[in-house]
Amino acid sequence: MAKIAFIGLGHMGGGMAPNLAKAGHEVRAFDLSEEALARAVEQGCSRAGSTEEAVADADVVVTMLPAAKHVLDVYRSQVLGKAPTSALLIDCSTIDVASARSIEEEAAAQGYTMVDAPVSGGIAAAASGNLAFMVGGSDEAFAKAQPIIEPMAKAVIHAGGPGAGQAAKICNNMILGATMIVTCEAFVMAQKLGLDPAVFFDIASKASGQSWSMTTYTPVPGVGPDTPADHDYEGGFAAALMLKDLKLAMDAAQHAGAYTPIGSEAEELYQRFVTLGGGSKDFSGIIKMLDDSWKA
Numbered sequence: 702m703a704k705i706a707f708i709g710l711g712h713m714g715g716g717m718a719p720n721l722a723k724a725g726h727e728v729r730a731f732d733l734s735e736e737a738l739a740r741a742v743e744q745g746c747s748r749a750g751s752t753e754e755a756v757a758d759a760d761v762v763v764t765m766l767p768a769a770k771h772v773l774d775v776y777r778s779q780v781l782g783k784a785p786t787s788a789l790l791i792d793c794s795t796i797d798v799a800s801a802r803s804i805e806e807e808a809a810a811q812g813y814t815m816v817d818a819p820v821s822g823g824i825a826a827a828a829s830g831n832l833a834f835m836v837g838g839s840d841e842a843f844a845k846a847q848p849i850i851e852p853m854a855k856a857v858i859h860a861g862g863p864g865a866g867q868a869a870k871i872c873n874n875m876i877l878g879a880t881m882i883v884t885c886e887a888f889v890m891a892q893k894l895g896l897d898p899a900v901f902f903d904i905a906s907k908a909s910g911q912s913w914s915m916t917t918y919t920p921v922p923g924v925g926p927d928t929p930a931d932h933d934y935e936g937g938f939a940a941a942l943m944l945k946d947l948k949l950a951m952d953a954a955q956h957a958g959a960y961t962p963i964g965s966e967a968e969e970l971y972q973r974f975v976t977l978g979g980g981s982k983d984f985s986g987i988i989k990m991l992d993d994s995w996k997a
């Protein structure tokens with residue numbers, strides 16, 4: 702069993718760290734929020750007074766932080782040079798590919814092994830150990846990271862070299878954002894054309910309009926499985942986070958010279974929804990903007 706430093710115990714990390722403790726690891730947790738730290742301690746992690754203290758004799762460091770600026774700052778000032786160089790570094794935050802590659806290079810230059818390992822699955826999957834991890838790093842780094850990640854995961858996939866996990870994550874979420882919007886458009890149009898939403902769901906779920914957004918995350922209340930639509934679009938995956946991921950995707954597309962007109966349109970529509978006040982709503986709540994019923 703390993704000594705694991707876990708930094709960032711928010712919506713996601715707060716569910717993930719206890720799963721490592723339940724698997725028998727010694728988890729030394731730290732978060733700037735005392736409330737988040739106290740919850741992790743209640744669930745089997747031990748308390749560290751700072752990131753430096755948590756990583757001091759760690760075998761593994763796991764981070765789950767909001768965005769690239771936090772990841773770069775924490776690694777540069779509190780992890781690299783403070784954790785033993787034998788420690789395996791696993792960043793699970795969603796950040797841009799270029800930042801992931803540059804921090805992995807800086808870590809490697811100091812003798813560390815590091816992977817980017819962003820996740821798909823949301824808060825419930827984080828708590829139940831059912832996240833999908835997309836891992837970027839060398840074959841050796843992946844082989845070391847896989848058994849550590851497993852108690853938090855339903856799938857651990859090696860995406861490729863450094864930054865490849867982040868590349869897979871933003872490409873995946875570009876599909877998700879775009880299919881959610883067009884699924885919402887189709888439900889609104891179907892209703893205006895006189896179709897019963899439940900009948901349309903039944904048809905599209907079995908026809909070529911099927912997608913995860915249609916079948917598993919249906920954006921209309923009372924239709925299909927229980928989703929945030931059935932709870933006034935509360936909980937789930939915030940529209941502001943979808944917008945963040947689409948911005949990362951569009952930056953990456955520009956750098957890579959990829960033509961992504963639908964991804965770009967999806968970013969604009971989520972920007973409009975967030976500007977109207979929908980940022981904290983589930984991302985499927987964009988249907989309210991499309992059917993003109995949104996009142997911020």
Ligand code: NAD
Nearest residue numbers: 709710711712713714732733734737766767794795823824
């Ligand atoms: P969050 O804001 O709830 O949690 C982040 C935590 O990091 C907070 O508790 C904050 O106090 C802590 N933190 C910030 N700076 C710190 C520092 N310097 N030292 C120690 N702790 C610090 O965010 P989240 O929803 O848990 O998301 C984390 C990451 O996972 C993001 O990159 C997000 O895009 C990604 N993600 C989120 C979801 C989701 O459904 N929420 C799903 C997939 C991926």
